[in-house]
Amino acid sequence: MNLYGNRDEQAAFWFLKLQEPDVKAEELDAALDWIDACDDNRRAFERMQHCWHAGNPAALAATPSTPAVAPSESAAPTPRMPLARMLWTAAVLLLMVAVGVGIRTNAPWPDTPQLERYATAVGEIRRIELLDGSEMTLGGASSVAVEYRAETRRVVLVDGEILLKVTRQPERPFVVEAGGGYARVLGTVFSVRRGTEGVTVGVAEGLVEVGLSGADAAPVQLPLGREVTYSASAGVGPVRAINPARVGAWSRGVLTFIDRPLAAVVADINRYSPHLVVIDNDALKSLRVTGTVGVQGIEEWLKALQNVSAITLDDSGTDWVLRRADVQH
Incomplete structure (x- = not known):
């Protein structure tokens, strides 16, 4: 069962559109318009990107292909091949761009x-x-x-x-x-x-x-x-x-956070974490965080959070889940 619906199909369409070797400037702008139209679109695009980069590009290919619609309501071209095949085809194109x-x-x-x-x-x-x-x-x-x-x-x-x-x-x-x-x-x-x-x-x-x-x-x-x-x-x-000196510290393998909400910190960490980090409690998302994280020590940093706040880390599954320590599961 697809928990996210057609929005993920649209996110996949635009993600793949941006990988095409002959993508036009107006198509790029249309993709950005769709991503920026609302927070749900951006989250869907980020889910697509994370599945792709985590080595599972077919993870969101379970639903039928649906053409994406830009905010102007003009329909984008319908994909001409199954979504799973499109994902793997785009992987080859992306590799070609990187090698070039x-x-x-x-x-x-x-x-x-x-x-x-x-x-x-x-x-x-x-x-x-x-x-x-x-x-x-x-x-x-x-x-x-x-x-x-x-x-x-x-x-x-x-x-x-x-x-x-x-x-x-x-x-x-x-x-x-x-x-x-x-x-x-x-x-x-x-x-x-x-x-x-x-x-x-x-x-x-x-x-x-x-x-x-x-x-x-x-x-x-x-x-x-x-x-x-x-x-x-x-x-x-x-x-x-x-x-x-803090500008671009991530380029040296160091992530720095000064008084930022935990939700924003986790979003940044997920660009470097080998496992998707999930916050399982809305109240935790607004927790203010200050700290420095080495990209090779993300799990250790998350575990250290348990010592300074009411947070527990469940790293037993595929995702690393942050929960409130006082909430029973």
């Missing part, structure tokens, strides 16, 4: 718009040199699309987190789009993370402009050692001071 990544600093700038896609598995950290010489690091279970145009360099963060060291090209600004907003730079080092709280941008070097796409409100300027979180529904939040 190389150092291309001296490559000529394309005469026409060029779109490339990159993705990582759960627990994988991948460093890529882009066509303009910029360096991009993808965190675990992350996916991006990169578009090169004559007048701009555009990165769309579909899911996860990235760390960017951008080469300075004043005639060609570098823009990262995610969750209904953007970060624009000329040359700097900064990180962008999509999470349950929204999109967070942190600056390690230089200056970054952050704003909502199509909004009347003026964007904010983030200098060295500052970060901000935004979402299409809540707008741009307050600017916070941070340690610049």
